[in-house]
Amino acid sequence: MAAALAIRGLRGGRIPPPPHPTGPLRGAASGALQRLGEWFYEVEVVLGWAERLRRRRLRRKNAHYSFIQSLHGHNVAAACFAMSCGGRVRFEGQQRWLCADSRGRWSPEVLQFHHVPVVAVDLSGSQLTYDGLDNFVLLTKLQHLDLSGCPHVDDWALGRLHVFGDSLQELSVARCPRVTERGLATLHQLPKLRCLDVGGLAVQSPGLLRILLEEMLPQCRVLGMEMEEGDPPEAPPELGQPPPLCDSAVIGGRVVPKWH
Amino acid sequence: MLRAVRGGRAVWAPRGGSGSGSGGAKLGRPLRTAAPQRSDIFRELGPRLSRLGQALRGQLPESEGAWNSLRPHQNSPPPPERADVVVVGGGVLGWSVAYWLKTLENRRHGMRVVVVERDPTYSQASTVLSVGGIRQQFSLPENIRLSLQSATFLRTINEHLWVPNEPPIDIQFQPSGYLFLASEHGAATLEAGVKVQREEGAKVALLSPSQLKAKFPWINTENVAVASYGLENEGWFDPWSLLNAFRRKAMSLGVYSCVGEVTSFVADTADNTPGMPRGVGRVKYVNVRLPDSPEQQPVSCAIVVAAAGAWTGKLLDSATAGLQGSLTLRRLPIEPRKRYVYVWHCPGGPGLETPFLIDTSGAYFRREGIAGNYLGSMSPPEGREPDVGNLEVDHDFFQEEVWPRLAHRVPAFRSLKQVKSAWAGYYDYNAFDQNGVLGPHPQLPNVFVLGGFSGHGLQQSPAAGRVAAELLLHGSCAAVDVGRLAPGRLWGSEPLLEAAIV
Numbered sequence: 001m002a003a004a005l006a007i008r009g010l011r012g013g014r015i016p017p018p019p020h021p022t023g024p025l026r027g028a029a030s031g032a033l034q035r036l037g038e039w040f041y042e043v044e045v046v047l048g049w050a051e052r053l054r055r056r057r058l059r060r061k062n063a064h065y066s067f068i069q070s071l072h073g074h075n076v077a078a079a080c081f082a083m084s085c086g087g088r089v090r091f092e093g094q095q096r097w098l099c100a101d102s103r104g105r106w107s108p109e110v111l112q113f114h115h116v117p118v119v120a121v122d123l124s125g126s127q128l129t130y131d132g133l134d135n136f137v138l139l140t141k142l143q144h145l146d147l148s149g150c151p152h153v154d155d156w157a158l159g160r161l162h163v164f165g166d167s168l169q170e171l172s173v174a175r176c177p178r179v180t181e182r183g184l185a186t187l188h189q190l191p192k193l194r195c196l197d198v199g200g201l202a203v204q205s206p207g208l209l210r211i212l213l214e215e216m217l218p219q220c221r222v223l224g225m226e227m228e229e230g231d232p233p234e235a236p237p238e239l240g241q242p243p244p245l246c247d248s249a250v251i252g253g254r255v256v257p258k259w260h
Numbered sequence: 261m262l263r264a265v266r267g268g269r270a271v272w273a274p275r276g277g278s279g280s281g282s283g284g285a286k287l288g289r290p291l292r293t294a295a296p297q298r299s300d301i302f303r304e305l306g307p308r309l310s311r312l313g314q315a316l317r318g319q320l321p322e323s324e325g326a327w328n329s330l331r332p333h334q335n336s337p338p339p340p341e342r343a344d345v346v347v348v349g350g351g352v353l354g355w356s357v358a359y360w361l362k363t364l365e366n367r368r369h370g371m372r373v374v375v376v377e378r379d380p381t382y383s384q385a386s387t388v389l390s391v392g393g394i395r396q397q398f399s400l401p402e403n404i405r406l407s408l409q410s411a412t413f414l415r416t417i418n419e420h421l422w423v424p425n426e427p428p429i430d431i432q433f434q435p436s437g438y439l440f441l442a443s444e445h446g447a448a449t450l451e452a453g454v455k456v457q458r459e460e461g462a463k464v465a466l467l468s469p470s471q472l473k474a475k476f477p478w479i480n481t482e483n484v485a486v487a488s489y490g491l492e493n494e495g496w497f498d499p500w501s502l503l504n505a506f507r508r509k510a511m512s513l514g515v516y517s518c519v520g521e522v523t524s525f526v527a528d529t530a531d532n533t534p535g536m537p538r539g540v541g542r543v544k545y546v547n548v549r550l551p552d553s554p555e556q557q558p559v560s561c562a563i564v565v566a567a568a569g570a571w572t573g574k575l576l577d578s579a580t581a582g583l584q585g586s587l588t589l590r591r592l593p594i595e596p597r598k599r600y601v602y603v604w605h606c607p608g609g610p611g612l613e614t615p616f617l618i619d620t621s622g623a624y625f626r627r628e629g630i631a632g633n634y635l636g637s638m639s640p641p642e643g644r645e646p647d648v649g650n651l652e653v654d655h656d657f658f659q660e661e662v663w664p665r666l667a668h669r670v671p672a673f674r675s676l677k678q679v680k681s682a683w684a685g686y687y688d689y690n691a692f693d694q695n696g697v698l699g700p701h702p703q704l705p706n707v708f709v710l711g712g713f714s715g716h717g718l719q720q721s722p723a724a725g726r727v728a729a730e731l732l733l734h735g736s737c738a739a740v741d742v743g744r745l746a747p748g749r750l751w752g753s754e755p756l757l758e759a760a761i762v
Contacts, residue, residue: 037424044424055419130415156415159435162491181630182434188613205630212612212630
C-alpha cells in the first residue's frame with residue numbers, strides 16, 4: 001500500500017484535485033449528497049460531521065512524534081513519521097531507502113540510526129500537512145525532499161521550508177494542487193537548491209513564472225514549467241543515459257523508480 | 261352616380277391608392293412583395309412574450325430591481341426592534357466579533373446579534389482599501405500574540421469559515437515576510453523588538469548589511485545598520501475575501517445584517533447601583549437611521565460593540581447627544597487619518613523574492629503580482645497630515661516624498677516614469693498611542709470599544725474579534741491578556757507606545 005502510494009506519486013500520474021472541504025467523495029454519490037444538503041438541514045449537518053471526522057483523522061495522521069523524539073532523537077522520529085505516512089527515508093551513508101511494508105508497519109531496524117542524520121525524505125502522494133512538518137524542522141542535513149502529489153501541501157507549508165536553507169539541494173513540489181506562485185516565491189530562502197521540480201502546478205503564465213524562478217535561484221535547475229500552458233511534462237531520457245543533475249531521477253515529473 | 265362622384269371630388273377616399281384605380285380594368289395597387297401579415301404575428305410572438313414575462317417578473321416584489329410601495333425596504337430590511345448585541349460597523353472587525361459571538365455562545369441561536377453598516381458598498385471603509393499585510397514584528401507582546409493567532413486563523417480559515425455548498429475560501433496569502441531596515445539611530449529599538457518577538461514565538465531573523473546584500477542584491481544598504489526579516493506567518497493577503505468570508509459565515513450562523521446609520525444612543529442611569537461613581541450610565545436603545553429616509557428605528561439592546569473603525573470617536577461623540585442626566589462623555593481619541601497607496605510598474609525591479617520592505621525613513625513597498633507591479637507609500641510626517649474630508653489622492657506626495665526615498669533604497673526604481681494607479685484610505689488612528697483599544701467604555705459599561713488599531717486592524721481582526729467575544733461572554737480571555745489595551749488608558753497619562761508603526 002505504501003509502496004503503491006509512493007509509485008503513484010512518483011510516476012507523474014494525474015494531478016490530484018485540490019481537496020474540496022466536502023472531502024474526497026467520488027462520483028454521483030457526492031453530487032447527490034451535496035444537492036440533498038442544499039435542501040435539508042439534517043443532511044447538511046451530517047455532511048459537516050463527516051468533514052470534521054475527516055479533519056480529525058488528518059490531524060491524527062500528522063501528529064508530532066514527540067515521544068519517539070525524546071527517546072531516540074529527531075532523526076529517528078522523522079524517519080518513523082515519514083514511513084508511517086507511506087513515504088521513504090534514506091540515512092547518511094546508506095544506499096537503500098527505508099519504507100514501511102504493505103501493512104504500514106516499519107521495522108525496528110530504524111532505531112539503530114540514532115545519531116545518523118537523515119539526508120533524503122520521499123513523501124510523494126502522502127497526506128502531509130503544515131502540522132506534519134513539525135517532525136522535520138529539526139533535520140539539519142536534509143538534502144533531498146520530495147513532496148510531489150501531496151494534496152494538502154500549500155503555500156503556508158512551503159513557507160516552513162526555510163529551515164532547510166543550509167542543506168537542501170533537491171526539492172519537488174510537482175502536481176501539488178494547492179501550491180501556487182505565491183508559495184514558490186518563498187523558495188529564495190534555499191540558496192543551496194540545485195534542482196527544483198514544479199511540473200503540473202496550477203499557475204497562470206507558467207512561462208513567466210519559470211523565468212522569474214530561474215532569476216531568483218540562479219544556480220538551480222527548474223524542471224517542469226513549460227512555456228506553453230497545458231504542456232505535458234518533458235519526456236524522460238532514454239534508459240541507459242545517465243540523468244543529468246538530479247541523482248534521484250526526478251526529471252520532468254516522471255521518475256524511473258529506484259527499487260531497493 | 262359613381263361617375264358623377266368620381267368626376268368631382270370623391271367624398272370618401274377610395275381604399276388602396278388614387279381615384280383612378282377603382283372600378284377600372286387596371287389594378288392600381290402594386291402586388292405585395294413582403295411576407296404575409298399572418299406569419300409576422302407568430303414569429304414575433306415568442307420574443308414578445310418572453311420580454312413581457314421578464315418585465316412582469318421584474319415587477320414582482322421579490323426581484324432585485326423592483327420597488328414595492330407597500331414594502332420599500334424589501335432588499336435592505338430595517339433592524340429588529342429588540343436585539344441582544346448591536347455591532348455598529350460592518351468592517352472586518354465588526355463581522356469578526358459577530359462571528360465569534362455566534363461561535364462561542366453556549367446555545368445555538370442563544371443570542372440575537374445585529375450588525376449595522378452604513379455603507380454596503382464599503383466605499384470608504386478601511387478594510388477594503390487596505391494594503392493587506394500581516395506581520396508579527398511589533399514591540400508590544402499583546403500585538404505580537406494577536407498577530408500570531410490571527411495568522412493561525414488565516415491558515416486554517418477553511419476549518420472556521422467554510423460554509424457548506426460554497427467553494428473553499430482562498431485569501432491569496434503571499435508568505436513573503438516583512439523586512440524592516442534600521443539605521444544606527446533605530447538599531448537598538450529594532451533588536452529589542454526582535455528579542456520580544458522571539459520570546460513570543462515569532463520567527464524573525466536579524467540580518468547584517470552584508471547578509472542583506474547577499475539575500476536581496478537589489479537593495480542599496482547605505483545607512484542600514486541592521487535589518488529584521490520575518491521568516492514565517494508574515495506576508496500579505498486579500499482583505500475583501502476575508503471580509504466576505506466572515507460575513508457569509510456569520511450570516512449562516514444567524515447574525516442579522518442591516519443597512520443604516522447609528523445616530524444616537526439612549527442611555528440612562530436608572531440601573532446604577534448606589535456604589536457606582538457619578539457620570540456612569542447604561543445604553544438602553546440605539547437609534548438607527550434607515551438609508552435614504554429620515555426614519556429612525558430604535559433598537560433596544562443589552563450590549564453595543566462600537567467597531568466603526570475611523571469614525572468610532574465621532575460615533576461616541578454624537579451618540580451621547582441623547583443622554584439624560586448629567587453625563588458628559590470624555591472624547592475618544594480615535595479619528596480618521598488619510599493615507600495614500602500608489603501602484604507603479606517597473607520592469608527591471610526586484611524579483612519574486614521581494615518582501616514587504618519598510619525603509620529607515622518610513623517609506624514602504626511590496627510586490628503586486630508577478631508582472632513587475634509594485635505598490636507602496638509612506639505615512640506623512642507629523643504635522644503634515646492631509647485633509648480627511650475626501651479620498652482624493654495627492655500625486656505630488658509621491659513625486660516629492662515617496663519616490664526619492666524608495667529610489668534611494670532600490671536603485672532599480674530610479675527609472676520608473678509614472679504611477680499606474682493610486683488610491684487613498686483611512687487609518688483608524690488612535691491619536692493617543694497608536695495601539696488598538698479593546699474593552700468596555702469606562703462611562704458606558706455596556707458599550708464595548710473595538711478600534712483605533714492605526715493601520716494594523718485587519719491583520720489582528722480574527723484574534724481581536726475572538727478576544728472581544730470572550731470578554732463579552734465569559735468576562736475574561738485566557739489566550740491573550742489584553743488588560744493593557746482597555747479604553748481607560750486613553751484618558752490617563754501613560755501611553756502604551758508601539759515602536760513599529762508603519
